[in-house]
């Protein structure tokens with residue numbers, strides 16, 4: 001995918017200054033029903049009340065001990081202590097999940113290596129380009145499920161070519177499809193990674209939408225990580241930009257976790273060095289924002305706001321999916337999340353056709369991605385029929 005999502009979004013914003021029927025479904029930012037961004041007044045309020053000490057000084061490059069402890073607890077949730085019994089953990093603050101992905105690609109590869117990703121995916125090739133890596137794909141879906149056969153066969157193939165392999169899994173609420181792995185699929189993926197004992201596996205677990213999943217326990221999949229064997233270093237890429245709806249603030253972390261202590265020990269200073277030699281340090285207010293909402297009383301209030309968002313996003317997808325089905329549109333399997341994809345024959349042309357009709361969406365492998373998170377229910381109502389008509393599907 002060579003399009004620039006931020007550019008499409010900017011085009012949509014420019015068009016909305018001229019036309020009053022613009023639908024900007026291009027970008028993964030949550031907008032409330034009244035079109036206010038982020039949807040969480042409690043977050044904005046906390047930022048506005050920060051004292052200078054929380055804004056101005058240089059932070060520790062890795063975020064500092066409080067941040068590291070807090071972000072690990074945030075991501076592992078109530079399972080943290082059990083996981084820590086079997087695994088070694090460290091963390092480094094990053095400017096968004098993007099920083100965690102970029103640094104993982106840079107640190108655990110050499111130029112011309114392949115990185116293992118699904119055929120339908122978010123823009124990992126941008127990070128791969130920067131690290132001078134090539135893409136090695138497995139099929140994402142077989143019918144309505146994760147294609148475990150393709151994942152295994154293709155990983156076998158790559159592991160025969162290359163000793164150190166970065167394996168990317170984006171779950172839950174996969175971008176762009178909205179798919180979430182079920183626990184059996186997750187277990188099989190873990191088993192497959194374990195079976196690659198002759199390789200050094202760097203498992204990049206991109207959980208950008210962790211807090212927007214509709215799984216009963218959004219952290220249950222973390223409890224499977226202790227099964228991962230000693231040849232595997234997992235890097236959990238956390239996106240605070242998404243969790244807190246602070247897209248421009250750049251908040252994230254690379255959480256290094258393994259049953260092999262040496263791998264985590266070696267990785268931690270390398271992440272710091274990579275940060276220092278590229279973005280330098282994650283913004284201080286971002287680090288303090290996570291620290292603030294890690295305090296129990298603030299976290300509880302945050303969860304109320306988060307529930308409002310996840311419920312609304314799910315209502316939006318339910319409405320869109322119902323009407324898309326009635327209109328006869330074909331989609332990738334969807335469970336929950338910010339996006340969904342309508343399957344079309346020529347995504348690169350189709351998204352331009354939609355833009356001519358003031359509908360801004362993003363071409364993906366196999367279809368057009370709509371960011372339902374940024375559309376109100378009113379905007380979604382009737383949208384699928386309109387798209388069907390415009391694209392003649």
Ligand SMILES: Cc1ncc(COP(=O)(O)O)c(C=O)c1O
Pocket residue numbers: 028095096097098099122170175206208238239240241242247251252
């Ligand atoms: C799948 C996925 N991973 C990671 C990111 C990075 O998020 P950020 O860098 O904004 O925290 C995004 C953002 O859209 C994403 O969709």
